[in-house]
Amino acid sequence: MPDRRNINIPRIEIVGITALPEIENGAELGLMIVMAAIGQDTSLEDGDILVVTQKVISKAEGRIVDLRTVTPSERGLKLSIETERDPRLVELILRESKSLIKIDSERGIIIAETHHGFICANAGIDQSNVAGEHMVSLLPKDPDGSARRIREEVAQVLGVRVAVIISDTFGRAWREGQVNFAIGVSGIDPILDYRGSLDKQGSVLKTTSIAIADELVAAGEMVMGKAEGIPVALIRGYRYQPSAGGVAYLLRDPASDLFR
Amino acid sequence: MPDRRNINIPRIEIVGITALPEIENGAELGLMIVMAAIGQDTSLEDGDILVVTQKVISKAEGRIVDLRTVTPSERGLKLSIETERDPRLVELILRESKSLIKIDSERGIIIAETHHGFICANAGIDQSNVAGEHMVSLLPKDPDGSARRIREEVAQVLGVRVAVIISDTFGRAWREGQVNFAIGVSGIDPILDYRGSLDKQGSVLKTTSIAIADELVAAGEMVMGKAEGIPVALIRGYRYQPSAGGVAYLLRDPASDLFR
Numbered sequence: 001m002p003d004r005r006n007i008n009i010p011r012i013e014i015v016g017i018t019a020l021p022e023i024e025n026g027a028e029l030g031l032m033i034v035m036a037a038i039g040q041d042t043s044l045e046d047g048d049i050l051v052v053t054q055k056v057i058s059k060a061e062g063r064i065v066d067l068r069t070v071t072p073s074e075r076g077l078k079l080s081i082e083t084e085r086d087p088r089l090v091e092l093i094l095r096e097s098k099s100l101i102k103i104d105s106e107r108g109i110i111i112a113e114t115h116h117g118f119i120c121a122n123a124g125i126d127q128s129n130v131a132g133e134h135m136v137s138l139l140p141k142d143p144d145g146s147a148r149r150i151r152e153e154v155a156q157v158l159g160v161r162v163a164v165i166i167s168d169t170f171g172r173a174w175r176e177g178q179v180n181f182a183i184g185v186s187g188i189d190p191i192l193d194y195r196g197s198l199d200k201q202g203s204v205l206k207t208t209s210i211a212i213a214d215e216l217v218a219a220g221e222m223v224m225g226k227a228e229g230i231p232v233a234l235i236r237g238y239r240y241q242p243s244a245g246g247v248a249y250l251l252r253d254p255a256s257d258l259f260r
Numbered sequence: 261m262p263d264r265r266n267i268n269i270p271r272i273e274i275v276g277i278t279a280l281p282e283i284e285n286g287a288e289l290g291l292m293i294v295m296a297a298i299g300q301d302t303s304l305e306d307g308d309i310l311v312v313t314q315k316v317i318s319k320a321e322g323r324i325v326d327l328r329t330v331t332p333s334e335r336g337l338k339l340s341i342e343t344e345r346d347p348r349l350v351e352l353i354l355r356e357s358k359s360l361i362k363i364d365s366e367r368g369i370i371i372a373e374t375h376h377g378f379i380c381a382n383a384g385i386d387q388s389n390v391a392g393e394h395m396v397s398l399l400p401k402d403p404d405g406s407a408r409r410i411r412e413e414v415a416q417v418l419g420v421r422v423a424v425i426i427s428d429t430f431g432r433a434w435r436e437g438q439v440n441f442a443i444g445v446s447g448i449d450p451i452l453d454y455r456g457s458l459d460k461q462g463s464v465l466k467t468t469s470i471a472i473a474d475e476l477v478a479a480g481e482m483v484m485g486k487a488e489g490i491p492v493a494l495i496r497g498y499r500y501q502p503s504a505g506g507v508a509y510l511l512r513d514p515a516s517d518l519f520r
Binding site: 258 | 268269270271272273274275276278300362364367369371379429432433434435436437438439440441450451452469470471472474475476478479481482483485490495498509510511512516517518519520
């Protein structure tokens with residue numbers, strides 16, 4: 001679109017970083033993203049935001065498990081019978097969970113709270129885009145750390161400051177369809193705080209805070225897709241306040257949560 | 261970013277449409293959006309997606325209410341005392357609701373299900389960005405219709421087929437911060453159905469459906485902001501299957517909803 005000179009018109013670009021090789025355990029993802037971007041004539045710039053899908057993080061961090069190596073506990077066996085799910089998968093769900101939020105035995109649905117505090121189906125364990133029919137991916141152990149390492153690698157290689165958000169796809173209460181959620185955040189404040197700001201009419205805004213990290217990873221979906229397997233989205237042009245980050249800011253204190 | 265020739269690299273642009281005048285009851289929004297876009301050297305194209313914030317729709321459709329004209333019912337009075345909220349506002353919340361989902365008397369929070377089926381605080385009634393301290397905006401009566409009318413106006417004026425999604429900002433269960441949700445959809449399928457698709461490894465994807473309309477309006481937030489009052493985002497470059505739309509596809513059947 002023309003008129004790139006007018007700086008008062010907010011304008012964002014989102015580009016899929018397509019040329020990443022298959023990710024192995026121990027991969028230096030930051031470096032690989034930089035190389036893949038260069039391979040498509042894009043060099044990262046200060047202020048860019050990288051949205052990285054959980055799956056490649058889990059692969060790079062060895063969080064892929066062969067179900068055949070998992071021995072279910074008694075509790076796992078019991079829940080697997082109740083839900084008619086694979087007992088080894090159910091065992092992993094229990095190991096990855098702080099608590100179980102809802103179980104629908106009839107439909108075999110297990111909604112769990114992970115040790116990080118994410119509430120999602122199967123504690124985020126997933127079989128898609130993982131090679132081998134017995135292989136599943138677990139969520140990264142410390143997704144903020146995963147994001148920070150990518151950011152640091154990019155800074156080291158290019159001398160450029162980016163923000164990195166790790167994304168996974170979860171369902172929601174009340175609404176159909178899944179959307180991307182931020183599960184790790186580094187280099188950007190995940191919450192945009194409007195408390196005390198004035199609206200166009202000069203009234204104080206009632207809306208206090210926007211979960212901008214969740215909106216950024218949702219935007220990334222447009223270039224990532226599920227079936228295409230494009231693992232990284234580059235968002236350029238969104239102005240934000242650099243900050244340490246931390247996904248915990250996005251998690252509601254259970255004591256003030258009306259829905260669990 | 262360079263390399264615009266490579267069509268295999270997905271690339272999206274999001275632009276804020278900034279130059280809309282203050283919206284009055286009866287405004288022809290589609291026409292006004294076309295004019296505002298032209299005013300910033302952007303002409304709409306086939307396949308563009310317009311994200312339009314609820315507030316301007318409500319203004320154009322006369323869904324602004326002066327609280328001083330509202331007489332609370334007995335039920336409204338009772339709930340207003342329980343929650344320590346303005347009885348006239350509480351009365352409007354009740355009128356706009358099909359059911360009340362949760363009430364937190366201590367914090368004065370009312371989560372309601374609107375007649376459309378949206379679950380949100382205060383049935384979507386809001387005082388920000390509305391002129392006058394007694395004035396509040398209600399959600400549009402038929403947001404799919406609102407979206408369709410804008411789409412038709414754009415087609416009439418420019419001969420161009422766009423999709424239109426009406427957006428509002430709601431809180432979520434379990435997570436802090438609000439995000440944009442689609443409340444009206446025309447010209448695009450709000451759900452992206454991956455059932456039966458294969459992943460990169462050739463396995464059938466377990467993730468069945470993505471609420472792409474919700475992700476598109478979330479992406480719009482980057483150029484709209486809350487305080488700036490930019491009411492329209494133009495998303496270009498996202499390929500989708502044109503369809504009638506309809507927000508009902510995004511609403512989970514209460515019978516299969518685990519969280520109410």
